[in-house]
Amino acid sequence: MHLSWWVRIRSIWYALALHVIAAALLVFSFSFTDIIKPPHQDISIVNAVTVDKSQVDKELQRLKQEDEKKKLEEQQRLDELEKKATEEKKKSEDLKKQRLEEEKKLLEAKKKKEQEQKLREEEQKKLADLEKQKQELEKQKKLEEEKKVLAEAEQKKKAAELKKLEEERKKAEAEKALQAQLDAEAAEEQQQQDITLQQKIVAEIKSQVRRNFNQTGLPPGLQCKVNIRLLPGGDVINANVVQSSGNDIFDRRALTAVQKSSPFSSVPDDLEIFERIKIRDITFTFEP
Amino acid sequence: MFKKYIYTLFLIFIFTLFFSKLAYAIEIIIDKGVEKPIPVAIVPFGWSQAANLPPVDIAQVISNDLIRSGRFSAMEEKDMPQRPTDFDGVNFRDWRLLGMENLLIGNLAQNNQGDYDVEFRLIDVYKEKQIAGFRIPSTQVQLRRTAHEISDIIYEKLIGIRGAFATRIVYVTVNKNPDGTKRFALQVSDADGYNPQILLESNEPIMSPAWSPDGRSLAYVSFEEKNSAVYIQDIQSGARQKVASNRGINSAPGWSPDGSRLALTLSKDGNPEIYIFHIASRTLSRITENAAIDTEPVWSGDGKMLAFTSDRGGNPQIYEVPVEGGQPRRISFNGTYNAGPEYSPDSKTIAVINGDRGAYRIGLLNRATGQVTILTGSRQDESPSFAPNGHMIIYTTTGARGNALAAISVDGSVHQRLALQDGEVREPAWGPFMNR
Numbered sequence: 025m026h027l028s029w030w031v032r033i034r035s036i037w038y039a040l041a042l043h044v045i046a047a048a049l050l051v052f053s054f055s056f057t058d059i060i061k062p063p064h065q066d067i068s069i070v071n072a073v074t075v076d077k078s079q080v081d082k083e084l085q086r087l088k089q090e091d092e093k094k095k096l097e098e099q100q101r102l103d104e105l106e107k108k109a110t111e112e113k114k115k116s117e118d119l120k121k122q123r124l125e126e127e128k129k130l131l132e133a134k135k136k137k138e139q140e141q142k143l144r145e146e147e148q149k150k151l152a153d154l155e156k157q158k159q160e161l162e163k164q165k166k167l168e169e170e171k172k173v174l175a176e177a178e179q180k181k182k183a184a185e186l187k188k189l190e191e192e193r194k195k196a197e198a199e200k201a202l203q204a205q206l207d208a209e210a211a212e213e214q215q216q217q218d219i220t221l222q223q224k225i226v227a228e229i230k231s232q233v234r235r236n237f238n239q240t241g242l243p244p245g246l247q248c249k250v251n252i253r254l255l256p257g258g259d260v261i262n263a264n265v266v267q268s269s270g271n272d273i274f275d276r277r278a279l280t281a282v283q284k285s286s287p288f289s290s291v292p293d294d295l296e297i298f299e300r301i302k303i304r305d306i307t308f309t310f311e312p
Numbered sequence: 313m314f315k316k317y318i319y320t321l322f323l324i325f326i327f328t329l330f331f332s333k334l335a336y337a338i339e340i341i342i343d344k345g346v347e348k349p350i351p352v353a354i355v356p357f358g359w360s361q362a363a364n365l366p367p368v369d370i371a372q373v374i375s376n377d378l379i380r381s382g383r384f385s386a387m388e389e390k391d392m393p394q395r396p397t398d399f400d401g402v403n404f405r406d407w408r409l410l411g412m413e414n415l416l417i418g419n420l421a422q423n424n425q426g427d428y429d430v431e432f433r434l435i436d437v438y439k440e441k442q443i444a445g446f447r448i449p450s451t452q453v454q455l456r457r458t459a460h461e462i463s464d465i466i467y468e469k470l471i472g473i474r475g476a477f478a479t480r481i482v483y484v485t486v487n488k489n490p491d492g493t494k495r496f497a498l499q500v501s502d503a504d505g506y507n508p509q510i511l512l513e514s515n516e517p518i519m520s521p522a523w524s525p526d527g528r529s530l531a532y533v534s535f536e537e538k539n540s541a542v543y544i545q546d547i548q549s550g551a552r553q554k555v556a557s558n559r560g561i562n563s564a565p566g567w568s569p570d571g572s573r574l575a576l577t578l579s580k581d582g583n584p585e586i587y588i589f590h591i592a593s594r595t596l597s598r599i600t601e602n603a604a605i606d607t608e609p610v611w612s613g614d615g616k617m618l619a620f621t622s623d624r625g626g627n628p629q630i631y632e633v634p635v636e637g638g639q640p641r642r643i644s645f646n647g648t649y650n651a652g653p654e655y656s657p658d659s660k661t662i663a664v665i666n667g668d669r670g671a672y673r674i675g676l677l678n679r680a681t682g683q684v685t686i687l688t689g690s691r692q693d694e695s696p697s698f699a700p701n702g703h704m705i706i707y708t709t710t711g712a713r714g715n716a717l718a719a720i721s722v723d724g725s726v727h728q729r730l731a732l733q734d735g736e737v738r739e740p741a742w743g744p745f746m747n748r
Binding site for chain 2 (some may be wrong): 049222226229230233234235236237238239240241242243271273274276277278279280281283284303305306307308309310311312
């Protein structure tokens with residue numbers, strides 16, 4: 025790390041120096057170009073004055089000579105200038121060449137350095153990669169271990185949960201069984217109650233019908249069956265002689281006994297109880 | 313799959329068995345009932361002429377009949393919720409609320425000839441159906457009898473045995489002449505005591521009237537010739553014949569069921585013995601021969617036996633002997649005194665006067681067991697006579713209110729004094745069924 029920093033600083037210094045030199049060279053070249061600016065701007069001005077031809081021709085001749093002379097001089101001067109410029113240019117080019125070579129050298133050095141640096145960096149990188157790989161491996165290993173531990177823990181947890189679930193299930197089952205037993209017991213008890221209630225009601229119905237069964241004048245030894253349907257509250261509907269005694273009066277007395285007993289006051293009004301005790305359908309056998 | 317199905321079915325079967333402890337179709341055995349009067353409402357009959365009162369209150373006559381029988385309780389008119397005269401007018405619910413089981417409604421109408429039409433319906437209130445319905449033509453004189461006939465029909469339809477309301481009774485009345493001597497009269501009336509008709513009057517005793525089986529004639533004992541004599545008299549014409557006027561006692565005629573013979577008590581041969589008198593041939597055959605008193609012979613329903621009273625055992629008791637003669641057999645053993653036998657129409661029992669410790673009551677002697685069931689509770693009850701349907705017994709009773717005719721149902725449930733004229737009443741006999 026320390027090394028790479030130093031390298032980087034040095035490279036910056038080189039770069040800065042090169043830039044300064046380049047800037048100086050540029051300044052110089054600019055000043056030369058200022059000098060070679062063409063001067064013809066003053067020459068083009070002409071005064072429009074009328075003169076005689078001979079004079080003019082003379083003048084013109086003189087002017088022409090003069091001009092040619094000027095032109096020659098100018099040419100000389102230009103040649104000189106050109107010569108000078110060429111020399112200058114050569115000088116500059118040499119300098120430039122020299123500078124380029126230096127620059128090249130610098131670049132090569134830099135390149136070498138950079139290569140070395142790169143090598144080093146690569147090596148370092150390799151090392152780092154290796155390290156990283158190693159670390160990664162370790163990390164992975166660690167992760168795997170952790171994973172393993174986690175998995176084991178998970179498994180344990182799962183097993184525990186399963187066990188717990190199983191226990192809960194068993195418990196629920198036990199509770200359910202208990203509840204079922206309780207329900208069955210309750211149902212049994214309810215049924216026992218219903219039976220008792222039914223018996224009680226049947227006994228009351230029987231005594232009610234007995235009280236209304238008038239045997240006055242009836243011959244002995246007869247039997248008939250009367251079927252009735254009850255409504256909750258004990259009202260009799262559909263009373264019918266289902267098996268005749270053969271004696272019309274006996275049958276009628278039996279039927280009257282049942283109908284006269286309606287409503288059977290002991291029969292519950294509550295439909296649910298009424299249905300449960302199954303008291304809807306009754307057949308009476310009259311056999312005094 | 314199939315196995316599972318069978319298994320399920322089996323489970324359902326078991327389940328059903330379990331729950332079948334609650335019987336679905338309940339069976340109740342009514343092994344006994346009650347013996348009580350049958351409720352009936354005799355609604356006043358409709359009457360065609362609003363301007364005049366009907367000659368007879370038919371409903372009232374019927375109600376009285378039924379009540380007197382002991383088998384019915386007739387609703388009083390004031391308690392009736394309505395007075396319908398036709399079937400459609402009956403509000404059954406109202407009657408049921410009062411526990412009324414049977415309803416009689418009807419109409420009385422006078423036709424152009426001045427005679428009457430009696431139309432009636434007997435209705436089962438709980439079934440809401442007519443049990444019987446008739447139209448009976450009648451006359452002003454016969455209206456009461458028509459009412460009794462309706463009573464008979466009601467009785468038959470609701471009890472199962474023909475009523476004995478349209479029958480007559482015979483009895484002897486004893487009144488005082490202006491000079492203080494006794495005046496005897498043989499009288500016939502309706503079974504309810506109405507329409508009495510005197511057949512014979514005498515200053516000498518008249519005794520033991522007995523109906524011929526056809527109800528047309530009476531046999532009786534009259535002392536009008538100072539000595540006792542047995543007569544047969546045609547009720548309608550009044551014509552009579554003397555059948556026994558021997559020396560000594562001529563008494564206690566009893567008709568054979570076929571009406572061809574009379575059993576008599578005669579003492580012409582020494583002491584009172586039982587004889588059979590053949591009406592057509594006017595011949596006698598002797599049944600008993602004994603030093604003791606044998607009297608009051610009556611015929612069993614099948615005509616094979618005679619029952620009579622004899623004191624051959626020391627006290628008066630009932631004996632039976634075959635009509636062709638033979639050794640009499642004692643059949644009564646309860647109490648120190650049993651006399652005045654009368655067979656029930658079915659001949660299963662014999663009504664007797666049972667004397668025990670100074671009290672004389674009407675009892676029923678069971679022929680099969682020899683047991684006597686006491687029916688009445690006074691101290692001086694005599695002369696029992698069965699109604700032809702066997703359900704009632706008419707007799708005389710002497711109590712704090714004097715002597716009177718009374719009727720009792722054979723189950724002992726109803727005692728009733730019959731309304732008759734003043735004076736002492738003796739030896740009633742209930743007449744047979746008359747043809748309708």
